[in-house]
Amino acid sequence: MVSRRTLLKSAAGAGVVSAAASLLPAWARSASAGNKGIFELAGSSFDLTVGHSAVEIGGRAGHAITVNGTLPGPLIRFREGETVTLRVRNMLDEDTSIHWHGLLVPFHMDGVPGVSFPGIKAGETFTYEFAVPQSGTYWYHSHSGLQEQAGHYGPLIIDPAGADPIKSDRDYVLVLSDWSFEHPHKVFARLKKNSEVYNFQQRTAIDFVKDARRNGLKSTIADRAMWGQMRMSATDISDATAAIYTYLINGHATADNWTAIFNPGERVRLRIINASAMTIFNFRIPGLPMTVVAADGLAVQPVETDEFQIGVAETYDVLVAPERLRAFALVAEAIDRYGQVVATLAPEAGLVATAPLLRARPILTHRDMGMAMDHGGMDHGAMDHGSMDHAAMAGDPVQQHDHKRGAGVDMVAMEPANRLDEPGLGLESVPHRALRYAQLRSLTRNPDLRKPEREMEIHLTGNMERYMWSFDGVKFSAVEKPIIFHEGERLRVTLVNDTMMTHPIHLHGMFFDLVVDESDFKPRKHTVNVKPGDKLSFDVTADHVGDWAFHCHLLFHMHAGMMQVVSVMPRGVAAAPTDAGADAAGHDGMDHGPAPKPAQKAKAKPMDHGAMGHGDHR
Amino acid sequence: MSDIRSIVLGIAATVAAAATLAPARLNAQEPRAVEPGAQAAAYYDPAALAASRRALQREHGGQTSYFLLADRLEYQSNEGAPTLLFDGQGWWGTDRNKLRVKSEIEYDFSADRFEEAELQALWSRPISRYFDVQAGVRHDFQDGAERTFGVLGVQGLAPYWFELDAAIFVSGDGDVAARIEAEYDLLITQRLIVQPRAELNFAVQSVEDAGIGGGLSTAEIGLRLRYEIDRQFAPYIGANWARSFGETADFARADGDEVGAVSLVAGVRLWF
Numbered sequence: 001m002v003s004r005r006t007l008l009k010s011a012a013g014a015g016v017v018s019a020a021a022s023l024l025p026a027w028a029r030s031a032s033a034g035n036k037g038i039f040e041l042a043g044s045s046f047d048l049t050v051g052h053s054a055v056e057i058g059g060r061a062g063h064a065i066t067v068n069g070t071l072p073g074p075l076i077r078f079r080e081g082e083t084v085t086l087r088v089r090n091m092l093d094e095d096t097s098i099h100w101h102g103l104l105v106p107f108h109m110d111g112v113p114g115v116s117f118p119g120i121k122a123g124e125t126f127t128y129e130f131a132v133p134q135s136g137t138y139w140y141h142s143h144s145g146l147q148e149q150a151g152h153y154g155p156l157i158i159d160p161a162g163a164d165p166i167k168s169d170r171d172y173v174l175v176l177s178d179w180s181f182e183h184p185h186k187v188f189a190r191l192k193k194n195s196e197v198y199n200f201q202q203r204t205a206i207d208f209v210k211d212a213r214r215n216g217l218k219s220t221i222a223d224r225a226m227w228g229q230m231r232m233s234a235t236d237i238s239d240a241t242a243a244i245y246t247y248l249i250n251g252h253a254t255a256d257n258w259t260a261i262f263n264p265g266e267r268v269r270l271r272i273i274n275a276s277a278m279t280i281f282n283f284r285i286p287g288l289p290m291t292v293v294a295a296d297g298l299a300v301q302p303v304e305t306d307e308f309q310i311g312v313a314e315t316y317d318v319l320v321a322p323e324r325l326r327a328f329a330l331v332a333e334a335i336d337r338y339g340q341v342v343a344t345l346a347p348e349a350g351l352v353a354t355a356p357l358l359r360a361r362p363i364l365t366h367r368d369m370g371m372a373m374d375h376g377g378m379d380h381g382a383m384d385h386g387s388m389d390h391a392a393m394a395g396d397p398v399q400q401h402d403h404k405r406g407a408g409v410d411m412v413a414m415e416p417a418n419r420l421d422e423p424g425l426g427l428e429s430v431p432h433r434a435l436r437y438a439q440l441r442s443l444t445r446n447p448d449l450r451k452p453e454r455e456m457e458i459h460l461t462g463n464m465e466r467y468m469w470s471f472d473g474v475k476f477s478a479v480e481k482p483i484i485f486h487e488g489e490r491l492r493v494t495l496v497n498d499t500m501m502t503h504p505i506h507l508h509g510m511f512f513d514l515v516v517d518e519s520d521f522k523p524r525k526h527t528v529n530v531k532p533g534d535k536l537s538f539d540v541t542a543d544h545v546g547d548w549a550f551h552c553h554l555l556f557h558m559h560a561g562m563m564q565v566v567s568v569m570p571r572g573v574a575a576a577p578t579d580a581g582a583d584a585a586g587h588d589g590m591d592h593g594p595a596p597k598p599a600q601k602a603k604a605k606p607m608d609h610g611a612m613g614h615g616d617h618r
Numbered sequence: 619m620s621d622i623r624s625i626v627l628g629i630a631a632t633v634a635a636a637a638t639l640a641p642a643r644l645n646a647q648e649p650r651a652v653e654p655g656a657q658a659a660a661y662y663d664p665a666a667l668a669a670s671r672r673a674l675q676r677e678h679g680g681q682t683s684y685f686l687l688a689d690r691l692e693y694q695s696n697e698g699a700p701t702l703l704f705d706g707q708g709w710w711g712t713d714r715n716k717l718r719v720k721s722e723i724e725y726d727f728s729a730d731r732f733e734e735a736e737l738q739a740l741w742s743r744p745i746s747r748y749f750d751v752q753a754g755v756r757h758d759f760q761d762g763a764e765r766t767f768g769v770l771g772v773q774g775l776a777p778y779w780f781e782l783d784a785a786i787f788v789s790g791d792g793d794v795a796a797r798i799e800a801e802y803d804l805l806i807t808q809r810l811i812v813q814p815r816a817e818l819n820f821a822v823q824s825v826e827d828a829g830i831g832g833g834l835s836t837a838e839i840g841l842r843l844r845y846e847i848d849r850q851f852a853p854y855i856g857a858n859w860a861r862s863f864g865e866t867a868d869f870a871r872a873d874g875d876e877v878g879a880v881s882l883v884a885g886v887r888l889w890f
Binding site for chain 1: 671748
């Protein structure tokens with residue numbers, strides 16, 4: 001074991017040296033040379049170096065910020081329950097950090113500058129040390145600035161302490177990502193100036209003529225007028241698109257033809273990680289059904305499907321058993337279908353799978369606006385949400401919106417619907433099976449079966465035109481108080497998507513049980529795709545004291561303000577009675593019993609815990 | 619070396635935290651507080667943590683950005699009296715507060731003089747989802763008509779995707795004028811775009827020196843077809859019709875100028 005560790009250490013060192021010398025990085029070795037895609041570091045002690053690297057993407061030279069000189073960074077692999085030490089050396093001339101995505105680490109090891117620690121300064125080395133009570137497929141990435149977009153991410157696998165319940169003959173990691181040759185800050189700045197700068201799939205006059213022929217002139221005019229009246233675009237699916245991105249699988253563009261090898265009859269495990277900055281993908285292997293066995297690292301009851309939408313930061317483990325001697329295409333298509341990346345799954349190296357054609361772009365509907373389906377005859381003039389008085393619509397079970405409005409909120413969902421039983425934008429009508437969250441069931445019983453004692457509703461808000469994004473209409477830059485959870489309490493958090501975009505929402509530090517039904521086997525996740533006009537809930541047990549980041553994992557949305565901090569306050573601390581005396585969930589003592597009023601909207605009105613002692617940090 | 623230092627510091631911080639934690643729980647008088655959102659202060663230098671929090675918040679929604687647009691940089695045939703027109707604007711600031719600069723400059727080649735040279739400096743702030751209110755000053759630099767105005771206006775996106783810009787100008791002499799501009803982008807393809815454009819100028823009273831009469835003084839209607847080689851760089855061709863009305867037209871006739879003209883235009887639209 002010791003010798004193996006030493007070997008790995010020197011290998012890591014060699015990685016750094018090779019990057020400095022601009023040699024071919026480890027991942028670029030051919031598939032026939034046994035390349036599993038990504039350089040692997042295993043053990044319990046790791047040395048990681050964050051630095052600048054020259055990379056070659058699809059034959060073009062680029063500049064990346066990398067971990068140990070490769071893009072993606074090395075596969076970090078250790079065993080469940082082991083204490084691991086990860087020394088991260090910052091060779092950049094700016095602060096950096098590594099966040100261990102999905103890992104239940106103590107909060108001060110979570111790697112979010114400004115929340116869990118002050119960050120890693122240029123030239124310094126920070127040592128992370130933790131043991132985690134979990135296994136599965138995860139990843140890591142920078143939480144500093146826009147470094148993640150520049151290449152600072154990599155896969156992480158925790159092998160189970162006992163036998164792996166998922167048996168396979170081969171095991172491949174597929175890290176999906178979006179690469180831009182442009183500096184990420186430039187890309188963001190452009191979106192701020194013109195949020196449609198990268199959208200080359202807008203509806204045109206030619207589309208109007210086509211639609212008028214198909215659907216009739218009157219209904220086409222009514223449709224365009226409705227969208228125009230709202231100043232919304234039916235093609236606002238992604239803000240940063242293939243116009244700026246080259247999509248990658250394990251750091252390889254389609255032209256690089258990354259290849260995974262199988263022998264017919266073998267069970268192949270694919271661990272798909274969406275490490276993109278801004279791209280939600282549709283993943284499929286035409287001609288090969290997939291059995292989903294894990295989601296966000298945790299095992300689920302096997303469910304067979306042909307395609308799934310994977311939000312940024314989500315992971316899925318699937319098993320495939322190709323019988324035929326042929327090359328299969330591993331296809332990751334961007335949600336807006338303006339681009340895709342294809343890799344090959346083949347019985348031998350050198351084969352190139354046939355890339356399918358891009359499918360027709362999806363068009364947003366009433367449902368994506370958070371409106372019920374049957375509003376054919378409704379007066380669209382009444383949809384001016386900004387000035388509309390919801391109370392005036394007495395009798396209608398309309399969604400409440402007591403969050404901040406203003407310039408940063410261009411619309412609110414009037415009648416949001418739970419869309420967990422839908423496969424995701426554009427996959428409703430594919431001629432094969434597409435995975436729905438509602439199909440997922442945890443393999444093991446949920447660890448906390450208590451009913452939620454407190455509820456809170458959080459709205460995902462934004463203004464596409466101004467490119468402002470926020471929770472409850474307040475950008476993180478304007479947030480004054482965090483969202484408060486109390487240690488040990490069981491909460492139901494409801495997310496209402498008031499925007500027309502899909503947002504992958506990530507809560508650090510805690511898995512949440514996605515409320516697909518009231519069973520004891522709800523799927524447990526760290527990131528959930530909230531569809532446009534969606535209203536979904538998750539139950540979460542606040543069992544990890546500390547401050548945790550909570551944000552949209554679309555990097556530029558987070559950067560624009562769609563972020564908050566969830567502060568899990570330690571149990572047994574006396575909260576001084578304060579300004580927050582009106583808090584419905586008043587935790588004014590040692591006892592954190594059920595909140596008196598499961599408010600429709602308990603707006604995380606934090607109390608001043610100034611006089612409290614410190615709780616147990618494990 | 620720095621490795622060792624950070625490890626030592628890490629250990630020291632952990633020991634320190636452990637040392638202060640235990641008594642804190644036993645003794646309510648212990649001043650150490652758990653502040654929601656700053657819990658990591660128990661593990662790291664509170665000042666460094668607070669500084670990184672400030673940077674984090676500023677970076678997540680509080681950024682400053684800028685925009686520079688040459689909406690019309692064009693040659694106008696103007697029926698034998700060709701002119702060069704620049705109509706541009708820019709902004710710098712946050713989502714909430716922006717400095718907005720607008721400029722319109724018209725150079726007459728045959729007369730070798732600036733027909734118009736206007737610069738506005740405005741403070742801009744959102745008043746609704748799609749509109750900003752703007753206030754500031756405008757100065758006209760052209761020879762013989764140098765004047766300064768106070769400006770109050772609104773600019774934004776109206777329903778059905780019309781870009782609107784409307785302002786009232788009050789000169790140092792108390793003369794009041796108003797201008798409204800509207801533009802619409804009609805996409806023929808993803809890059810070929812037709813842009814109809816209209817501009818109306820009004821004045822409350824006559825200002826003979828400036829050749830402006832009361833009421834509707836001038837109107838302009840244009841149609842431009844541009845091709846976005848890149849979203850930021852688009853050459854175009856088009857036609858522009860301009861005309862003065864009422865007293866303004868009378869002043870023009872008295873000066874021997876045309877009251878209306880149709881121009882063929884060619885130019886480039888670009889932004890940074």
